[in-house]
Amino acid sequence: MITAPKLRIEGYVIVSAEGCLADSNGVMPDVLKFKGDQQFFEGALDRAALIVHGRNSFEDQPNSPKRKRLWVTRHVAGLAPDPTNDNALLWNPAGASFEHACQAIGIGDGAAAIIGGPSVFEMFLDRFDIFWLSQAPHVNLPGGQPCFPGVPERSPQQILSDHGLIARETIELDAANEVSVTAWQRG
Numbered sequence: 107m108i109t110a111p112k113l114r115i116e117g118y119v120i121v122s123a124e125g126c127l128a129d130s131n132g133v134m135p136d137v138l139k140f141k142g143d144q145q146f147f148e149g150a151l152d153r154a155a156l157i158v159h160g161r162n163s164f165e166d167q168p169n170s171p172k173r174k175r176l177w178v179t180r181h182v183a184g185l186a187p188d189p190t191n192d193n194a195l196l197w198n199p200a201g202a203s204f205e206h207a208c209q210a211i212g213i214g215d216g217a218a219a220i221i222g223g224p225s226v227f228e229m230f231l232d233r234f235d236i237f238w239l240s241q242a243p244h245v246n247l248p249g250g251q252p253c254f255p256g257v258p259e260r261s262p263q264q265i266l267s268d269h270g271l272i273a274r275e276t277i278e279l280d281a282a283n284e285v286s287v288t289a290w291q292r293g
């Protein structure tokens with residue numbers, strides 16, 4: 107059970123028309139990268155107290171080395187230092203709670219930004235305070251990797267709604283390509 111009462115849990119993803127976050131090779135293609143969305147994402151991560159992601163979802167931004175992060179992996183039993191990064195811990199949710207991981211890395215309040223991939227998003231679907239869903243409606247990724255387990259049988263929006271999140275504001279990020287981000291908030 108994930109409990110961290112003072113942390114605000116936030117999700118971030120950009121998806122194609124089919125709700126995919128990566129192409130059929132499991133790679134996020136350049137066609138899914140838009141300056142407006144990347145600036146929005148980078149600004150949000152600069153404000154976050156903690157970043158959480160799986161092995162292939164490192165954000166690789168200029169400030170990345172300064173950020174506290176939990177690197178989700180099955181290669182440790184619970185929690186372990188990241189030998190390559192003093193600001194990171196390796197975390198296996200099967201062996202340590204999210205609260206324990208936050209305590210271990212010294213983060214008790216502020217925002218925890220969950221940035222993927224799909225199975226990491228899934229772990230937090232019942233816990234997100236807000237999920238920022240960016241959409242690129244003119245990008246098609248046939249056979250691509252769905253952003254959440256359960257897509258495409260259900261849309262990303264339906265899955266967020268099924269987990270108690272409600273669409274609030276939508277912000278335009280790239281007018282020419284009709285890319286926007288919608289804030290899905292709990293209750």
Ligand SMILES: NC(=O)c1ccc[n+]([C@@H]2O[C@H](COP(=O)([O-])OP(=O)(O)OC[C@H]3O[C@@H](n4cnc5c(N)ncnc54)[C@H](OP(=O)(O)O)[C@@H]3O)[C@@H](O)[C@H]2O)c1
Binds near residue numbers: 138224
């Ligand atoms: N469009 C977007 O906004 C966006 C966002 C995020 C990611 N992406 C892209 O989507 C792709 C995601 O890659 P991915 O599917 O490989 O996901 P990923 O979560 O980045 O990486 C999967 C790995 O993370 C670890 N992991 C994930 N869930 C875990 C769990 N529940 N327990 C323990 N470990 C877990 C495992 O690492 P170990 O093998 O170390 O055990 C697993 O092999 C990448 O191409 C990325 O660039 C795009």
